């Protein structure tokens with residue numbers, strides 16, 4: 260019995276163990292997916308159901324993190340984030356992205372959206388590409404996924420969270436979210452309040468504007484913390500509002516992307 264329990268625990272840890280570029284943890288992606296679901300057009304919901312079957316958007320959202328354990332999906336590792344130099348301006352970011360041909364969250368998201376729009380993919384590819392879109396839009400709202408090259412999106416900023424050693428990337432992937440002690444459905448329900456005017460504002464400008472929005476938040480977060488900091492209640496208190504707003508924007512923008520692809 261104890262042996263089985265230990266194996267289960269190890270399996271759970273392996274799933275949860277934050278890799279260098281692990282995304283929002285499981286909860287973050289599911290919250291974004293759950294919120295997006297509430298803003299989909301009827302026709303789009305139907306199309307997505309044809310592709311995902313009974314799997315909800317929330318539950319499909321984690322697949323790109325799960326497959327990191329399979330070496331044959333190694334090529335997807337760079338698809339979860341896009342890093343910039345410190346002090347990048349909006350104009351610089353725009354021009355970098357326009358010329359960018361490397362594999363990153365921005366270039367691959369554009370690729371996936373274009374492929375899905377064609378409507379001629381095999382069922383298997385449709386499902387894979389859709390899960391990637393759901394996941395990557397979520398990732399781009401975790402501020403440290405639109406961070407700096409030189410510290411690997413906050414992975415090198417070592418801090419403690421309530422006494423346990425971790426790093427800033429992980430604090431934002433999962434620590435603050437888990438600290439709220441809500442399920443993903445409870446979480447989505449507790450923050451998903453928008454009116455059409457606000458949603459219009461959130462989606463304005465498209466992908467480049469969304470990345471710039473995340474990057475600006477990332478810059479303020481970088482200023483707020485240094486290696487060795489001991490984070491406790493106060494960090495949660497100061498930042499949970501930003502976290503929730505990022506999750507909400509992620510959901511609204513994901514719905515926009517899906518409505519555009521399948522509408």
Ligand SMILES: [Zn+2]
Nearest residue numbers: 281282339398
């Ligand atoms: Zn990811």
